[in-house]
Amino acid sequence: MPAPTVRFTDERLANGLRLIVAPDPLAPIVAVDVWYAVGSKNEVPGKTGFAHLFEHVMFQGSAHVGKTEHMALVQAAGGSLNGTTWLDRTNYFETVPSHQLELALWLEADRMATLLDALNQENLDNQRDVVKNEKRSSYDNRPYGLWFHKLQAHLFPPEHPYHHPTIGSMEDLDAASLEDVSAFFRTYYAPNNAVLTIAGDVDPAAARAAVERYFGQIPAAPEIPRPASLSVPASLGGERREVVEDRVPLSRHYFGFRAPVFGDPRLDALEMGVQILAGGKGSRLHKRLVRQEKLAQDVALFALGFVGGASICAGQATVRPGMDGEAVERVFEEELAKLGREPVTDDELERARALIETMELEALQRVDERADRLSMYATLLDDPDMINCQLARYLAVTPEAIREVAADVFRPDNRVVITYLPVPGMTDEAEDEEGAA
Amino acid sequence: MTLEEVLAARPTPGRPRGYTFPSFERSILPSGLQVLTVHVPGRPLISANVVVRRGAADEPAELAGATALAARAMTEGTARYPGVEVVEAAERLGTTINVQAGWDSFTAGVEVTAARLGPALELLDEVLRRPTFPADDVARLREERLNDLMQLRAEPRRRVDWAFVETIYTRQSPYARLLGGKEATVRGLGREELAGVHTALLDPRRAAVVVGGDLTGLDVPQLILDQLGEYAAGSGSGSASPAEVSAPEATAAVDRRVVRLVDRPGSVQSEIRIGHVGLPRRVPDFHAVQVMNSILGGLFNSRLQLNLRETKGYTYGVGSSFDMRRGAGPFSVRTAVQTAVTVPAITEALGELERMRDGQVTPAELASARDYLVGVFPLRFEVPSAVVGAVGGLFAFGLPDDELARYRGCVEAVDVAAVRKAARDHLHTDRLAIVVVGDAAAVAGDLEAAGLGEFELVAEEDV
Numbered sequence: 001m002p003a004p005t006v007r008f009t010d011e012r013l014a015n016g017l018r019l020i021v022a023p024d025p026l027a028p029i030v031a032v033d034v035w036y037a038v039g040s041k042n043e044v045p046g047k048t049g050f051a052h053l054f055e056h057v058m059f060q061g062s063a064h065v066g067k068t069e070h071m072a073l074v075q076a077a078g079g080s081l082n083g084t085t086w087l088d089r090t091n092y093f094e095t096v097p098s099h100q101l102e103l104a105l106w107l108e109a110d111r112m113a114t115l116l117d118a119l120n121q122e123n124l125d126n127q128r129d130v131v132k133n134e135k136r137s138s139y140d141n142r143p144y145g146l147w148f149h150k151l152q153a154h155l156f157p158p159e160h161p162y163h164h165p166t167i168g169s170m171e172d173l174d175a176a177s178l179e180d181v182s183a184f185f186r187t188y189y190a191p192n193n194a195v196l197t198i199a200g201d202v203d204p205a206a207a208r209a210a211v212e213r214y215f216g217q218i219p220a221a222p223e224i225p226r227p228a229s230l231s232v233p234a235s236l237g238g239e240r241r242e243v244v245e246d247r248v249p250l251s252r253h254y255f256g257f258r259a260p261v262f263g264d265p266r267l268d269a270l271e272m273g274v275q276i277l278a279g280g281k282g283s284r285l286h287k288r289l290v291r292q293e294k295l296a297q298d299v300a301l302f303a304l305g306f307v308g309g310a311s312i313c314a315g316q317a318t319v320r321p322g323m324d325g326e327a328v329e330r331v332f333e334e335e336l337a338k339l340g341r342e343p344v345t346d347d348e349l350e351r352a353r354a355l356i357e358t359m360e361l362e363a364l365q366r367v368d369e370r371a372d373r374l375s376m377y378a379t380l381l382d383d384p385d386m387i388n389c390q391l392a393r394y395l396a397v398t399p400e401a402i403r404e405v406a407a408d409v410f411r412p413d414n415r416v417v418i419t420y421l422p423v424p425g426m427t428d429e430a431e432d433e434e435g436a437a
Numbered sequence: 438m439t440l441e442e443v444l445a446a447r448p449t450p451g452r453p454r455g456y457t458f459p460s461f462e463r464s465i466l467p468s469g470l471q472v473l474t475v476h477v478p479g480r481p482l483i484s485a486n487v488v489v490r491r492g493a494a495d496e497p498a499e500l501a502g503a504t505a506l507a508a509r510a511m512t513e514g515t516a517r518y519p520g521v522e523v524v525e526a527a528e529r530l531g532t533t534i535n536v537q538a539g540w541d542s543f544t545a546g547v548e549v550t551a552a553r554l555g556p557a558l559e560l561l562d563e564v565l566r567r568p569t570f571p572a573d574d575v576a577r578l579r580e581e582r583l584n585d586l587m588q589l590r591a592e593p594r595r596r597v598d599w600a601f602v603e604t605i606y607t608r609q610s611p612y613a614r615l616l617g618g619k620e621a622t623v624r625g626l627g628r629e630e631l632a633g634v635h636t637a638l639l640d641p642r643r644a645a646v647v648v649g650g651d652l653t654g655l656d657v658p659q660l661i662l663d664q665l666g667e668y669a670a671g672s673g674s675g676s677a678s679p680a681e682v683s684a685p686e687a688t689a690a691v692d693r694r695v696v697r698l699v700d701r702p703g704s705v706q707s708e709i710r711i712g713h714v715g716l717p718r719r720v721p722d723f724h725a726v727q728v729m730n731s732i733l734g735g736l737f738n739s740r741l742q743l744n745l746r747e748t749k750g751y752t753y754g755v756g757s758s759f760d761m762r763r764g765a766g767p768f769s770v771r772t773a774v775q776t777a778v779t780v781p782a783i784t785e786a787l788g789e790l791e792r793m794r795d796g797q798v799t800p801a802e803l804a805s806a807r808d809y810l811v812g813v814f815p816l817r818f819e820v821p822s823a824v825v826g827a828v829g830g831l832f833a834f835g836l837p838d839d840e841l842a843r844y845r846g847c848v849e850a851v852d853v854a855a856v857r858k859a860a861r862d863h864l865h866t867d868r869l870a871i872v873v874v875g876d877a878a879a880v881a882g883d884l885e886a887a888g889l890g891e892f893e894l895v896a897e898e899d900v
Contacts, residue, residue: 004481026478026479026480027815027819028453028454028455028456028815029815029816029819063444064444064445064447067747068737068738068743068747071736071737071738072736072737072738072805075736075737075738075805075808075809075813076804076805076808076809076812077450077808077812078808078809078811078812078813078814078815078816079812079813079816080813080816081737095816097453097454097812097815097816098451098454099450099451099452099453099454100450100451100812101451102448102449102450102451103447103448103450105448106444106447106448109443109444110444113440113444114444125750126747126748126750127750128750129749129750129751130746130747130750130752130753131753132775133706133750133751133752133753133773133774133775134753136705136706136753136773136775137706137752137753137754137773138753140705140706141593141704141705141706141708141773142592142593143588143591143592201454213443214443214444217439217440217443218440247591247702247703248588248591249587249588249590249591250584250587250588280524280528280533281512281521281524282521282524282525282528287521290577291521291574291577294577294580297581297584297585298581318584320580320584321584321587347525347529350529351525351528351529354528354529354530354531355528355531355532355533357531358482358531358532358548358549358550361481361482361550362482362548362820362822365480365481365482365819365820366819366820367819
């Protein structure tokens with residue numbers, strides 16, 4: 001099954017803006033995706049949550065665009081839009097009917113060039129409140145909601161830029177000043193720190209001319225500061241454990257490991273191994289913990305690729321009522337260790353390959369996903385052509401490569417285990433339910 | 438031109454490329470099974486769904502949850518592929534068999550390359566017609582559902598949705614239930630009950646196979662005849678469809694304003710739902726309702742968002758929707774706000790509902806909503822799975838074949854008067870439920886004192 005090749009051009013404007021254009025006229029739509037090489041790793045202590053708060057500010061207007069007008073214009077044009085922030089980067093994107101491409105380019109250019117003209121205390125205060133509510137909705141008010149923040153804090157030492165959560169802390173959000181926000185913009189939101197990808201129904205020459213017109217005169221920033229050192233040893237060097245009592249009805253174990261960085265072929269091998277361990281109902285962990293031994297309600301395992309120091313491989317297993325949490329943990333760890341000892345079977349590898357192939361084909365059908373990945377590979381690996389190589393890299397992974405990376409990653413001294421236990425009142429309820437069932 | 442001059446001039450749109458929703462072809466096989474094929478050229482994957490016009494709303498109250506549990510159990514082994522072999526066989530084709538029970542319909546689908554369509558259809562046929570429902574696995578899935586109900590109580594979003602439907606519908610209405618069922622009925626579900634539900638799903642005259650993607654060189658009806666055996670070729674009563682499936686009872690339990698607070702001690706936010714029994718999918722002014730709801734709570738810059746998020750900062754997001762089903766599904770305003778502003782947030786949301794119902798819509802608001810719905814339509818159908826899903830929806834609801842082709846014209850025809858009429862007819866500001874899951878110790882007093890409606894506090898242990 002040959003994966004279609006994504007054809008694209010890759011160039012830089014004089015001010016440093018990297019422009020990637022990937023034409024494909026199949027559907028009458030076009031995606032624009034701007035990646036800025038700034039994320040929560042660029043934040044300093046006392047100013048966490050800044051990159052993400054800033055993402056919200058980017059929708060509050062610029063010199064020629066009013067507050068919330070960005071959304072209004074894109075939606076009235078029949079488009080969709082959003083922005084996301086993560087440890088290594090921040091991105092902004094629009095998908096629009098192809099005849100509205102210039103609108104998306106103009107909106108992105110106006111805020112890259114003139115955001116500070118519109119920034120004021122009222123908008124900042126408003127979005128600070130919105131972000132605090134986002135933090136409550138997404139983390140604080142959810143059962144098990146803080147598990148990933150806890151994992152990050154254990155996997156990376158306090159001085160490491162990956163130690164703190166991207167959403168930040170309430171105290172730091174409260175302390176963010178207008179001057180902080182302005183300085184952040186001047187430092188990082190510049191053409192020479194950005195990749196702009198246009199994918200879909202587009203005439204490359206016209207698109208290039210439009211980008212030159214809207215972005216070409218935006219001045220480059222002076223040297224962009226790099227974050228504090230990201231390097232960490234490949235292994236944690238000793239198991240770390242935390243027990244959390246929460247208002248949850250079922251106990252759950254979260255597992256975390258340092259893993260090879262994004263772009264390292266060993267991370268591809270790890271992802272294939274993760275698919276075999278926990279990718280769906282045919283996977284090893286699901287078969288054993290959920291189906292056969294019926295110890296767990298659900299299992300999961302996945303890898304999150306980061307460019308600096310280490311990636312994170314994270315997993316979870318929810319303990320069925322009345323079952324022994326320690327047994328769940330033991331079996332989970334046994335299966336991970338086994339992957340590092342014995343090669344996977346040909347059938348397991350064949351199934352994992354077939355599934356990953358379909359997932360890649362499915363994702364690359366969409367212009368927004370193509371734009372996202374081209375910008376991602378250019379920003380994080382300086383290699384947008386990875387979009388055409390990633391599937392082949394997955395398919396080339398051997399049983400021995402999986403065994404080797406699993407042996408390196410799934411070591412007890414590279415492991416974090418967060419155990420959520422029901423607060424006492426909820427345990428009683430759980431036992432009643434089980435008794436009556 | 439200087440940068441300032443460039444940016445000061447707003448771009449004007451180019452010439453739009455035409456778009457029409459892809460047309461589909463219908464064949465009716467001897468069993469009465471319909472085959473709907475949609476050619477979406479140039480795509481590497483083909484999406485195939487079997488859609489049955491029967492769902493959780495059609496199951497008897499005492500078996501509530503059986504259809505959803507049957508959907509989960511159907512991939513636990515078939516006559517030809519026992520146990521996990523059926524999952525593994527699908528994985529070798531690079532796919533997962535996705536079986537879903539909805540309120541109105543039941544769907545089993547795959548997404549594969551063209552070369553694998555035949556074997557994938559054979560697997561679909563196994564899962565659909567020959568599941569074995571092993572007693573041990575059914576018992577495990579039943580326990581998983583019971584455990585999931587425990588989790589649901591702890592999750593404020595799921596908890597509030599549950600409390601909301603129980604408040605707005607009478608107990609006789611299936612929509613007052615949870616789609617997956619609650620403890621009282623789930624505990625009684627075994628392989629016999631699932632087999633019963635399954636048999637009722639099997640009438641091919643209630644079903645369609647929808648196949649979309651690049652179908653060049655494929656004879657889809659013939660493939661289905663080859664792979665779906667009796668289900669396709671059997672002797673149904675020819676092409677006659679069974680009588681129209683009736684709409685489930687959807688009676689409002691609320692005839693004034695009521696406030697129900699479900700205590701969740703320690704919550705830092707209040708999860709809020711405000712609304713009432715809404716509309717069925719086949720409502721005559723469907724398009725006017727879509728435009729009206731977009732203005733109220735559908736667009737990013739809807740009235741609710743501009744007020745509660747962009748002006749007040751009460752919430753990360755607020756929206757409204759009509760969940761249109763075969764019968765009248767719920768209409769709800771949905772948000773989560775920090776505990777301290779629970780009452781003001783509800784007051785503002787009620788104000789927006791009243792303003793929508795009793796006030797004016799500006800031509801600019803109308804244009805934004807209309808242009809959005811019309812313009813975004815091609816984005817929604819970029820890939821075959823989305824097209825197949827939409828065509829399956831037409832079949833499930835018994836809508837006309839040209840419903841999607843006419844959509845953009847119908848939306849464009851909506852005017853200010855139609856939006857006002859839709860708001861007046863379908864928003865019931867005097868008989869609605871305000872349901873909150875939050876920390877009663879912090880909000881109960883204010884909420885009751887605010888006099889928003891008849892107040893009831895539900896203690897955690899009463900749940």
